Amino acid sequence: MSTAERRAREKAQRRREILDAARKEFFEHGFSRPxxxxxxxxxxxxxxxxxxxFASKEEIxxxxxxxxxxxxxxxxxxxxxxxxxxxxxxALRALANAYLDFFQSHPSYFRLxxxxxxxxxxxxxxxxxxxxxxDESLRGxxxxxxxxxxxxxxxxxxVDDAWQAAGSVWAxxxxxxxxxxxxxRQQMLKSDLQTMFQATMDLVLSGLRAGTVDPADG
Amino acid sequence: MSTAERRAREKAQRRREILDAARKEFFEHGFSRPxxxxxxxxxxxxxxxxxxxFASKEEIxxxxxxxxxxxxxxxxxxxxxxxxxxxxxxALRALANAYLDFFQSHPSYFRLxxxxxxxxxxxxxxxxxxxxxxDESLRGxxxxxxxxxxxxxxxxxxVDDAWQAAGSVWAxxxxxxxxxxxxxRQQMLKSDLQTMFQATMDLVLSGLRAGTVDPADG
Amino acid sequence: MSTAERRAREKAQRRREILDAARKEFFEHGFSRPxxxxxxxxxxxxxxxxxxxFASKEEIxxxxxxxxxxxxxxxxxxxxxxxxxxxxxxALRALANAYLDFFQSHPSYFRLxxxxxxxxxxxxxxxxxxxxxxDESLRGxxxxxxxxxxxxxxxxxxVDDAWQAAGSVWAxxxxxxxxxxxxxRQQMLKSDLQTMFQATMDLVLSGLRAGTVDPADG
Amino acid sequence: MSTAERRAREKAQRRREILDAARKEFFEHGFSRPxxxxxxxxxxxxxxxxxxxFASKEEIxxxxxxxxxxxxxxxxxxxxxxxxxxxxxxALRALANAYLDFFQSHPSYFRLxxxxxxxxxxxxxxxxxxxxxxDESLRGxxxxxxxxxxxxxxxxxxVDDAWQAAGSVWAxxxxxxxxxxxxxRQQMLKSDLQTMFQATMDLVLSGLRAGTVDPADG
DNA sequence: TATGAATGAGTTTTCATTCAT
DNA sequence: TATGAATGAAAACTCATTCAT
Numbered sequence: 001m002s003t004a005e006r007r008a009r010e011k012a013q014r015r016r017e018i019l020d021a022a023r024k025e026f027f028e029h030g031f032s033r034p035x036x037x038x039x040x041x042x043x044x045x046x047x048x049x050x051x052x053x054f055a056s057k058e059e060i061x062x063x064x065x066x067x068x069x070x071x072x073x074x075x076x077x078x079x080x081x082x083x084x085x086x087x088x089x090x091a092l093r094a095l096a097n098a099y100l101d102f103f104q105s106h107p108s109y110f111r112l113x114x115x116x117x118x119x120x121x122x123x124x125x126x127x128x129x130x131x132x133x134x135d136e137s138l139r140g141x142x143x144x145x146x147x148x149x150x151x152x153x154x155x156x157x158x159v160d161d162a163w164q165a166a167g168s169v170w171a172x173x174x175x176x177x178x179x180x181x182x183x184x185r186q187q188m189l190k191s192d193l194q195t196m197f198q199a200t201m202d203l204v205l206s207g208l209r210a211g212t213v214d215p216a217d218g
Numbered sequence: 219m220s221t222a223e224r225r226a227r228e229k230a231q232r233r234r235e236i237l238d239a240a241r242k243e244f245f246e247h248g249f250s251r252p253x254x255x256x257x258x259x260x261x262x263x264x265x266x267x268x269x270x271x272f273a274s275k276e277e278i279x280x281x282x283x284x285x286x287x288x289x290x291x292x293x294x295x296x297x298x299x300x301x302x303x304x305x306x307x308x309a310l311r312a313l314a315n316a317y318l319d320f321f322q323s324h325p326s327y328f329r330l331x332x333x334x335x336x337x338x339x340x341x342x343x344x345x346x347x348x349x350x351x352x353d354e355s356l357r358g359x360x361x362x363x364x365x366x367x368x369x370x371x372x373x374x375x376x377v378d379d380a381w382q383a384a385g386s387v388w389a390x391x392x393x394x395x396x397x398x399x400x401x402x403r404q405q406m407l408k409s410d411l412q413t414m415f416q417a418t419m420d421l422v423l424s425g426l427r428a429g430t431v432d433p434a435d436g
Numbered sequence: 437m438s439t440a441e442r443r444a445r446e447k448a449q450r451r452r453e454i455l456d457a458a459r460k461e462f463f464e465h466g467f468s469r470p471x472x473x474x475x476x477x478x479x480x481x482x483x484x485x486x487x488x489x490f491a492s493k494e495e496i497x498x499x500x501x502x503x504x505x506x507x508x509x510x511x512x513x514x515x516x517x518x519x520x521x522x523x524x525x526x527a528l529r530a531l532a533n534a535y536l537d538f539f540q541s542h543p544s545y546f547r548l549x550x551x552x553x554x555x556x557x558x559x560x561x562x563x564x565x566x567x568x569x570x571d572e573s574l575r576g577x578x579x580x581x582x583x584x585x586x587x588x589x590x591x592x593x594x595v596d597d598a599w600q601a602a603g604s605v606w607a608x609x610x611x612x613x614x615x616x617x618x619x620x621r622q623q624m625l626k627s628d629l630q631t632m633f634q635a636t637m638d639l640v641l642s643g644l645r646a647g648t649v650d651p652a653d654g
Numbered sequence: 655m656s657t658a659e660r661r662a663r664e665k666a667q668r669r670r671e672i673l674d675a676a677r678k679e680f681f682e683h684g685f686s687r688p689x690x691x692x693x694x695x696x697x698x699x700x701x702x703x704x705x706x707x708f709a710s711k712e713e714i715x716x717x718x719x720x721x722x723x724x725x726x727x728x729x730x731x732x733x734x735x736x737x738x739x740x741x742x743x744x745a746l747r748a749l750a751n752a753y754l755d756f757f758q759s760h761p762s763y764f765r766l767x768x769x770x771x772x773x774x775x776x777x778x779x780x781x782x783x784x785x786x787x788x789d790e791s792l793r794g795x796x797x798x799x800x801x802x803x804x805x806x807x808x809x810x811x812x813v814d815d816a817w818q819a820a821g822s823v824w825a826x827x828x829x830x831x832x833x834x835x836x837x838x839r840q841q842m843l844k845s846d847l848q849t850m851f852q853a854t855m856d857l858v859l860s861g862l863r864a865g866t867v868d869p870a871d872g
Numbered sequence: 873t874a875t876g877a878a879t880g881a882g883t884t885t886t887c888a889t890t891c892a893t
Numbered sequence: 894t895a896t897g898a899a900t901g902a903a904a905a906c907t908c909a910t911t912c913a914t
Contacts, residue, residue, distance in 0.1 A: 011873090035908060046875045048911080057909070117396060138406055161417070167397060167407045168390065168418040175393025178335060179385060188356055189385045199379070200386040207425030221893080229898080253883065264900045269885070447894090471887060482896045484890080493888070553832060574842055597853070603833060603843045604826065604854040611829025614771060615821060624792055625821045635815070636822040643861030657914080665877080689904060700879045705906070 015053045018043045022060045027108035058124045068109030069136040072102045076143050088151025096201050103177050141170045158211030176200045233271045236261045240278045245326035276342045286327030287354040290320045294361050306369025314419050321395050359388045376429030387422050394418045451489045454479045458496045463544035494560045504545030505572040508538045524587025532637050539613050577606045594647030612636045669707045672697045676714045681762035712778045722763030723790040726756045742805025750855050757831050795824045812865030830854045
């Protein structure tokens with residue numbers, strides 16, 4: 001069996017090398033410019049070899065996307081784990097900050113994740129891979145939802161539907177990151193990403209605490 | 219002079235026809251797939267003719283983008299105009315609903331606007347056109363900021379920095395539209411766009427009213 | 437008749453303007469790069485107008501070529517006229533120097549004349565125009581031949597066939613101009629055009645005087 | 655290693671086939687008319703394949719030019735080698751005749767060599783290839799110069815500067831070939847290429863023997 | 873498994889020329 | 894006579910993918 005094992009190990013290793021090369025190319029030159037030749041040259045394999053490991057260029061991108069989502073999720077899970085006994089608000093802030101960290105340390109992964117949303121590119125990968133990406137991409141939202149549920153249960157947050165609230169929070173976080181990604185908007189808002197991000201969290205948390213009921217009732 | 223006038227009219231008309239054809243192609247098949255041949259065929263002109271009116275494919279897209287932004291902005295301005303004497307909250311809701319309407323009636327324009335953010339495509343259009351797009355794209359945010367300033371002045375909203383708050387609100391709106399654009403996320407959140415959008419506005423408005431001060435102070 | 441005359445005058449004038457514009461374009465940017473649009477813009481007429489005066493782009497070039505040949509020939513004729521009573525050698529040197537002057541003051545015309553030799557471009561102009569160019573292009577050779585005939589008659593030159601000798605002389609002149617047109621060859625020959633040109637004339641004249649008979653016989 | 659060897663051999667072979675096809679196309683239809691499609695069709699390969707072997711159309715032409723220069727140079731060197739112990743005059747005649755042979759057996763190569771002088775086309779090939787062409791193109795002149803130096807040393811030729819004289823000779827040879835390339839000029843000069851070429855050599859040699867000193871001194 | 877040569881449809885853009893007004 | 898909008902055939906080059914070895 002050891003031969004088979006070594007083979008499998010080598011195969012995985014080769015696959016990783018190709019993905020590494022692709023990541024570098026795509027992150028450096030954008031998601032559409034690099035050619036398979038570029039990737040092959042960077043990975044120091046032949047172009048044909050790439051097709052032994054990945055069915056298409058789109059599939060490589062899908063796998064990079066999965067990597068990015070995994071990275072984001074592990075960041076968020078770690079952040080959550082570190083705040084187990086804290087308040088829901090603290091936990092939510094921790095999640096948000098983990099996202100912000102991810103955005104700042106891996107802007108290209110973030111861009112890839114955002115690009116996936118629109119990209120016709122879902123059309124050209126096998127459905128099961130597409131589904132996998134989709135599942136992954138929802139896990140962050142799930143973490144937020146669970147945290148809000150906890151705050152709902154503890155009475156910290158006065159929300160009717162935790163999932164709905166999670167959607168709003170998640171939307172706001174994504175929105176603010178996309179918004180501030182453009183230098184010109186940082187300039188117009190006279191604010192840097194850090195500040196703007198925290199302001200958004202403050203606003204949202206304030207809303208969660210206050211509830212979304214009519215003010216007259218509050 | 220009537221000859222010159224007619225000529226100018228016809229020229230503008232032809233330009234419009236090309237833009238119409240391009241819009242149909244791009245909205246039906248995505249922003250990168252259609253070729254200039256496709257556009258020419260749809261416009262029933264020769265390919266060369268297109269280049270008499272637009273310098274490149276990118277420029278066509280940029281003009282479509284401007285169209286979209288104009289449409290959005292006029293929606294928002296009209297909505298705002300209709301609520302002149304109302305509360306800031308009502309005005310903000312009106313703006314948001316105008317955005318929602320726009321998203322629902324012109325999803326492709328919305329996708330184009332979102333795509334622009336990422337787009338390497340700003341690189342290949344004349345700088346002045348690029349600037350025009352940029353200017354337009356910031357006007358929506360400006361409307362939101364002004365409305366929040368009004369609410370701040372009237373005491374409705376307890377916010378420190380109206381522009382920052384506007385950034386948060388605008389981010390949340392964009393975020394929720396992007397989020398709900400995917401049917402699968404509608405399903406997971408057990409919520410339709412309408413509901414989710416209103417919930418997000420409720421949350422955000424609640425936050426604006428409550429202010430982002432520490433809850434202990436509230 | 438004065439109306440018709442004015443018309444004809446204006447027409448000739450317009451034609452000249454187009455040729456002027458074309459000359460500038462072609463001399464500045466090479467003989468193939470400029471487009472008819474460029475020429476039209478420079479002449480401040482519409483593209484269609486050009487085709488009222490010239491049947492094609494090649495024809496314009498052919499007419500510029502004729503201009504160049506005329507210019508060269510009038511230089512040479514003037515030079516010859518100024519040396520009427522001189523020796524044949526002096527006359528030949530005068531002709532050669534006129535060519536050299538032409539080359540130095542109108543390098544682009546020279547390039548055009550040389551380009552004509554190879555250019556497939558004779559194929560796309562009307563035969564009669566082609567013939568005209570050809571006729572013109574032989575007049576320089578004729579002047580040389582007549583001068584050599586004079587020297588032959590006077591006993592200055594010991595040549596058997598004046599036309600043949602003229603061919604050799606003309607060939608040498610063209611050759612040395614083409615040769616020295618390249619800076620790198622000036623460098624390799626450690627010589628400038630002036631010097632090299634005179635050296636070639638010296639060599640050729642020496643040959644004409646000595647005759648081409650076998651040295652043993654001389 | 656035999657696999658690698660065979661591969662290399664096949665690759666070289668394929669390259670040669672493409673060059674063969676290109677040569678045929680360009681020699682038959684001129685240096686600018688044929689398209690890459692034409693070349694590909696003639697070589698019976700796909701258009702893409704050509705770009706695996708040559709970076710551009712210009713590069714193909716540059717390589718054909720190098721071929722031509724090599725051919726010319728080997729002709730000349732062989733001719734020179736065959737006249738080692740002869741007089742400088744005989745050697746010079748041998749060189750000239752080799753050039754004439756080359757012109758007659760490979761007129762298209764000659765046209766290509768002449769075309770290079772003008773060619774804007776040096777602009778679009780890699781500098782090192784351009785340099786290679788330039789270097790090659792000067793070797794013929796070098797052979798002539800060395801031969802004249804020998805004649806100068808032996809006292810056969812009374813010239814001051816052998817390189818300058820070589821320039822004149824080379825210029826005359828090129829000039830006469832270009833001149834006689836046109837059938838119409840053969841007709842006007844009532845002379846065929848052979849005769850005219852020899853007459854030019856006679857004239858030039860006569861000049862070399864006589865020196866370019868003033869006749870009164872001779 | 874790995875190679876890398878070959879493919880060929882596809883893409884944007886250009887431009888000489890025509891023609892209705 | 895003058896205009897300039899329209900044409901449409903090229904043309905060079907690219908690149909994801911395949912496949913014989």
